[in-house]
Amino acid sequence: MNAVTAEAAAPVANPGASRISGTPLVEMRDICIAFGGIRAVDGVSVDLYPGEVVGLLGHNGAGKSTLIKILAGAYKPDAGEIRINGEKAEIANPRDAKRYGIETIYQTLALADNVDAAANLFLGRELRTAWGTLDDVAMEAATREVMGRLNPNFRKFKEPVRGLSGGQRQSVAIARAIHFNARILIMDEPTAALGPQETAQVAELIKQLKAEGIGIFLISHDIHDVFDLADRVSVMKNGKLVGTARTSDVTKDEVLGMIILGKSPPGAAAGPGASV
Amino acid sequence: MTDTTTATPATPASTPAPSSRPQGGAPSAPTSFFGALEIDMRFMGMLGALAVIWIVFDVLAGGTFLTARNLWNLSVQSSSIAVMSTGMVLVIVMRHIDLSVGSILGVTGMAMAVFQVGTLMPAFGFNHPAVFVLTLALGIGLGAAIGALHGFVIAYLGVPAFIVTLGGLLVWRGAAWAVAEGKTIPLVDDNFKLLGGGANGSIGAEWSWIIAAIACIAIAVAAVQARRQRQRFHFPLKPMWAEFVTVAAGCAAVVAATLIVNAYTLPPVLARRYAEAAGLDVPPEGISISFGFAVPVLVAVAVGIVMTFVTTRTRFGRYVFAIGGNPEAADLAGINTKRITLAVFALMGALAAIGAAISTARLNSATNAQGTLDELYVIAAAVIGGTSLSGGSGTIAGAMVGALVMQSLQSGMVLMRVDTPYQNIVVGIVLVFAVWIDTVYRKRFK
Numbered sequence: 001m002n003a004v005t006a007e008a009a010a011p012v013a014n015p016g017a018s019r020i021s022g023t024p025l026v027e028m029r030d031i032c033i034a035f036g037g038i039r040a041v042d043g044v045s046v047d048l049y050p051g052e053v054v055g056l057l058g059h060n061g062a063g064k065s066t067l068i069k070i071l072a073g074a075y076k077p078d079a080g081e082i083r084i085n086g087e088k089a090e091i092a093n094p095r096d097a098k099r100y101g102i103e104t105i106y107q108t109l110a111l112a113d114n115v116d117a118a119a120n121l122f123l124g125r126e127l128r129t130a131w132g133t134l135d136d137v138a139m140e141a142a143t144r145e146v147m148g149r150l151n152p153n154f155r156k157f158k159e160p161v162r163g164l165s166g167g168q169r170q171s172v173a174i175a176r177a178i179h180f181n182a183r184i185l186i187m188d189e190p191t192a193a194l195g196p197q198e199t200a201q202v203a204e205l206i207k208q209l210k211a212e213g214i215g216i217f218l219i220s221h222d223i224h225d226v227f228d229l230a231d232r233v234s235v236m237k238n239g240k241l242v243g244t245a246r247t248s249d250v251t252k253d254e255v256l257g258m259i260i261l262g263k264s265p266p267g268a269a270a271g272p273g274a275s276v
Numbered sequence: 277m278t279d280t281t282t283a284t285p286a287t288p289a290s291t292p293a294p295s296s297r298p299q300g301g302a303p304s305a306p307t308s309f310f311g312a313l314e315i316d317m318r319f320m321g322m323l324g325a326l327a328v329i330w331i332v333f334d335v336l337a338g339g340t341f342l343t344a345r346n347l348w349n350l351s352v353q354s355s356s357i358a359v360m361s362t363g364m365v366l367v368i369v370m371r372h373i374d375l376s377v378g379s380i381l382g383v384t385g386m387a388m389a390v391f392q393v394g395t396l397m398p399a400f401g402f403n404h405p406a407v408f409v410l411t412l413a414l415g416i417g418l419g420a421a422i423g424a425l426h427g428f429v430i431a432y433l434g435v436p437a438f439i440v441t442l443g444g445l446l447v448w449r450g451a452a453w454a455v456a457e458g459k460t461i462p463l464v465d466d467n468f469k470l471l472g473g474g475a476n477g478s479i480g481a482e483w484s485w486i487i488a489a490i491a492c493i494a495i496a497v498a499a500v501q502a503r504r505q506r507q508r509f510h511f512p513l514k515p516m517w518a519e520f521v522t523v524a525a526g527c528a529a530v531v532a533a534t535l536i537v538n539a540y541t542l543p544p545v546l547a548r549r550y551a552e553a554a555g556l557d558v559p560p561e562g563i564s565i566s567f568g569f570a571v572p573v574l575v576a577v578a579v580g581i582v583m584t585f586v587t588t589r590t591r592f593g594r595y596v597f598a599i600g601g602n603p604e605a606a607d608l609a610g611i612n613t614k615r616i617t618l619a620v621f622a623l624m625g626a627l628a629a630i631g632a633a634i635s636t637a638r639l640n641s642a643t644n645a646q647g648t649l650d651e652l653y654v655i656a657a658a659v660i661g662g663t664s665l666s667g668g669s670g671t672i673a674g675a676m677v678g679a680l681v682m683q684s685l686q687s688g689m690v691l692m693r694v695d696t697p698y699q700n701i702v703v704g705i706v707l708v709f710a711v712w713i714d715t716v717y718r719k720r721f722k
Contacts, residue, residue, distance in 0.1 A: 074608055095610035110608045114601035114668035115594070123598055124609035126591050133589040141509040160601075 023086040025050050025215040026102075026184055031070060031080035040066040041077070042239040043272050048184065048215040053206060055230030055247075056219045057259055063239040064219045065107060068186045071217070072104040073097035084184075095124070101183035105190050107219075109173040113162040117154075118143040120161055121176045146175045150205070166193035174202070178209065185209060188219045203229055223259065227252055237262040240273025314514060314522075318662050318717065322677050325710075329681065333688035340691050344539035348567055350680070350687050351537070352473040352638070355572035356381075356631040357650065358679035361657035362583040363627035365675045366593075366620045368658055369600040371667035372430065372437035374621065376444030377628045377654050380422050381647030382452035385632035388415040389461035389642035397464050408467035415629040422448065423625020427618035437621075445651065453644040462641040472637030473570035475546065481538045484568035488534040495526040538566040572634045576676070579630065584672045596620060600667035656703075657682050660710045664718070681710075 024047040033041045041063045048054050056064045069075045071082065073094040082089045084100045091097050097104070111120050118139040127135040127142070140157055147154045151171040161169055170193050177185055187206075191199040206216060206229050220226045226233060227247055235242040235258040242258045245268030254265035264270035334341040360377050367374045388411050396407045426444055430437045463469060470477040479487070499519055506513055514522075542550060547565045551558050587593035595616050599606040606613050631650070636642045661678030663670030685706060689699045 072608070073610075093610065094608050098610060104608070106608065108604070110602070110605035112598040112601035112605050112668075115597055119594060119598070123594075123606070124611050126594060128591070133585075134591065134594060137505045137509055137511070140511070 022049070024048060024083075025052075025085060026071065026217075027083040027086075028067070028071060029081050029083070031067060031082075032078045033066060033070060033075055034078060039239050041070070043080075044236065044239075044241045045080075045271070046217075046234045046241070046244065048217060050183075050215050051210055051213045052232070053210055053216045053218055053230045055226035055233040056217055056236065057223060057226060057233055057255065058221065058236035058242075059259060060221055062221075062236040064221075064236055065188055066239075067236070068104070068188060068217055068219055071097065071184075072102060072186055098125075098180070101181070102186065103177035103180060103182035103184070104186040105173050105177045105188060107188040107192060109169055109193075111161050111169060111173060114160050116160055117147065117157055117164075117172045117175075120172055121146070121179060123176070125180065142179070143175070146179050147171065150175050150178075167195065167198045170194060170198070170202075174205065178205075183214060185214055185216045186219070187216060189221070190218070191220075191225060199225075223252060223255055227255065234271075235259055237273050241271030242273045242275075243268040243270045245269065314518070316671075319671065319674055319677070321717075322660075322662065322674060322681070326677060326681055326684065329684050329688065333684070333691065337688060337691040341688055344536050346687065346691070347536050348540040348570065350683055351573045352570045353687065354679050354683040355473075355570075355576040356634045356638075357653050357657055357682065358576045358676045359579045359634065360624075360627050360631045360650065360654045361661065361675040361679045362579055362672045363620075363624035364654045364658040365583075365661070365663050365670040365672055366587065366596050367437075367624050368655070368663045368665060369667055369670045370596055370617060370620055371600055371603070372617070372620075373655065374426070374437065374441045374624050375651050375655075376422075376426065376441040376448060377624065377631075378647040378650035378652075379445045379448035379452065380419055380625055380628040381632040381635065381650055382644060383422070383448040383455065384415045384419045384629040385636040385642045385646050386452045386455045386461065386644060387418055388412070388629075388633065389463055389636060390456055392468065393461055393464055402464070403466050405467065407465045411465065411468055412633055415633055416626050417629075419625040419627070419629025419632070420622045421625070423628070424618055424622035426625070427621030430621065431614035431617035449644075449648075452646070456642075456644065458644055460641050460643045463636060468633070469637050469640060470571050471575065471633050472635075472640070473572045474638075475542060475550070475567065477571040477637070478537075478567040478569065479571065479574070480568045481566035482568075484534050484538055484566070487569065487574070488530050491530045492527040495530070496523050499523050534569070537569050540567045541565055542567070572638065575630065575634065579627065580672055580676050587672060592616065592619065597668060600669075653679075653682055656707045659714075660707065662714065664714075665711075 026048040027045075028047070029045045031041055031044050032039065044063070044067055046054065046056070046067070056068065058064050066075065070077045071091070073091045073096050076092060082091055084102075089096075089100055091100065091102075094104075112123065115123075118136065121143050122139050127138045129135045144157060147157075151168065154168060154171065156164055156168070161172055164172070170190070174190070177187075191202050194202065206218070210216060218226055218230055230247050232244060232246050233250075233255055234244040235255065237259070242262050243264035245255070245258075245265070249267035250265055254267065257263045257265065258268065262273060262275040264274035330342060340346060360381070364374060364377070391414050392407060392411045396404075396410055400406045422444070426437075426440050429435050429440045466476075499522065503513060503519065541547065542565045544562045547563050548558055550565060551563050556563070587596065595606065595611050595613075598609070598611065599613050599616060603613060628647075632647065635646060639646070657678035658670065658675045659665065659678070660681050661671070661674030661676065663675060682703065685703055686699060689702060694702070
């Protein structure tokens with residue numbers, strides 16, 4: 001147990017794995033969205049490379065979740081464009097996003113509480129028999145396999161997820177995101193409901209997925225969660241981008257300054273939302 | 277998650293599951309008798325409540341309740357509400373409500389009667405099979421169209437279902453009146469009348485036994501099939517004795533129902549007349565002719581089986597439940613929640629039309645008051661049957677038993693010669709009481 005925490009706490013001193021070169025996996029350019037006059041996201045540009053973890057930081061209400069919901073297809077932006085592998089992507093709904101290999105773990109987990117783990121894992125993508133009926137047994141088998149990997153002690157396969165603990169629910173949501181060979185993973189506060197051990201396990205998983213070449217957006221309002229795992233951080237304040245920096249070029253205090261004061265340090269590329 | 281974590285190096289190679297044993301689900305020994313049978317305790321509770329109601333009425337009504345004749349009548353009288361309650365389950369599971377089913381029943385019943393008498397009969401002739409088929413097709417099509425219209429307004433225009441269907445309650449009741457200017461339209465097609473039950477609309481003893489045999493075989497095959505499926509993936513299995521008990525209980529229920537409906541026979545005079553008309557030799561001591569299962573009951577059971585299949589085995593059913601559990605999650609999972617909503621209301625409309633066919637056929641005519649207050653009985657049946665008004669849970673079988681409970685209360689009070697106003701008072705109280713019991717149950721057992 002201690003070993004995990006120690007490893008998770010160690011700085012990711014591996015800039016080569018996330019060299020900013022080639023075509024980005026995701027580019028979001030000048031994204032704007034307003035809800036009834038409130039500019040929730042205002043001209044934000046972020047990008048993500050294969051095998052990279054980008055932390056999206058900011059206060060509650062800074063517009064982080066809204067931004068990634070646009071990428072996930074839950075909202076349609078008023079302006080701006082999204083490019084996947086350098087090509088312009090049309091993402092009008094969550095199905096489109098999934099077609100581009102974008103999987104999302106929502107802050108709310110977005111689980112249907114009244115059905116079991118397998119039904120949630122395959123929601124919208126059910127396995128079917130030759131007759132066109134639901135192949136529940138095959139889905140349960142797949143769920144047992146993926147859950148066996150994520151959470152080996154999970155037993156409640158027949159129970160509605162309402163009856164699961166916070167950590168178990170979280171692992172169902174994570175299982176759903178990684179089971180379908182995601183290329184781009186969005187994790188919105190993935191450790192919000194978890195204890196320290198489980199948080200360490202998620203950190204372990206993120207490293208593993210990163211090594212597989214998956215690009216990960218990690219959203220959090222807690223800098224400590226993100227700083228050690230992310231290769232870069234993008235900070236938002238009041239719907240605008242304060243700046244983007246490699247975690248190796250800035251200190252935690254500087255990033256804190258970006259979050260609280262909107263002040264972009266020398267090591268960061270300042271965005272339109274920077275106060276200085 | 278737990279403390280079993282070790283600091284495995286983060287390599288993809290370490291991910292594949294090492295064994296073919298079921299992951300994360302070692303077979304655990306069933307803890308109790310009922311646990312091993314995998315019985316839905318709430319459903320058993322409902323059957324228990326039904327049994328109590330029957331016995332109490334039988335005692336209070338001086339032994340007239342638990343007779344073959346009364347139970348047969350009960351089954352026929354429950355059919356229409358039972359058919360509609362299966363659709364109401366889906367509507368309520370999706371956190372909606374449909375107050376218009378009684379009026380849809382009224383207008384589709386009226387439309388079917390007018391169409392049959394005014395158009396089909398002159399075109400095809402008396403008792404032509406096409407009359408029966410086209411009447412039903414028109415009714416079901418009309419019901420589905422009305423339901424789809426409601427669903428469209430609810431899903432795409434965003435008007436709450438309560439309001440849309442409250443409007444529908446008035447609109448379609450008015451439409452039922454307008455179709456025939458308030459006249460009562462007698463049905464003419466004898467094939468169509470079979471849907472209403474009665475001596476002709478029953479299948480007799482032999483066919484009842486044939487159907488019972490088929491049902492028993494189906495129950496056994498389903499059990500074997502389910503077991504094979506679980507074996508395929510090495511999942512924990514029910515103990516063998518539990519499989520046998522489940523199948524035996526199912527078959528016993530089928531056989532008991534068959535014995536009851538076959539024990540209800542035509543009165544001797546009618547039986548003699550019937551036999552003579554059929555060209556049978558009538559022995560001097562008289563002849564005994566059983567009613568057997570009534571056609572509307574078979575229709576209701578068939579609808580129940582199809583709807584159970586739809587809710588548990590198809591994507592559509594899975595989505596209905598997921599939407600009821602968490603509409604936002606369903607949306608984010610890429611489910612087209614609006615289309616599903618529309619489909620559910622269309623289905624409800626079609627089922628109301630089937631209910632209309634049964635109840636008009638039973639009365640041999642369509643009146644513009646037909647189905648008045650049925651929406652409340654249908655909703656009550658679904659709710660008594662364990663459908664949660666907060667959405668996300670409910671079963672078809674439960675709703676059908678709920679329909680039987682509602683009808684049992686009414687018939688029982690008729691047998692006890694309780695006046696209509698008091699019947700309504702009792703039914704109202706029972707509804708509230710049943711939901712209260714259910715709330716307590718949910719709180720304790722979640």
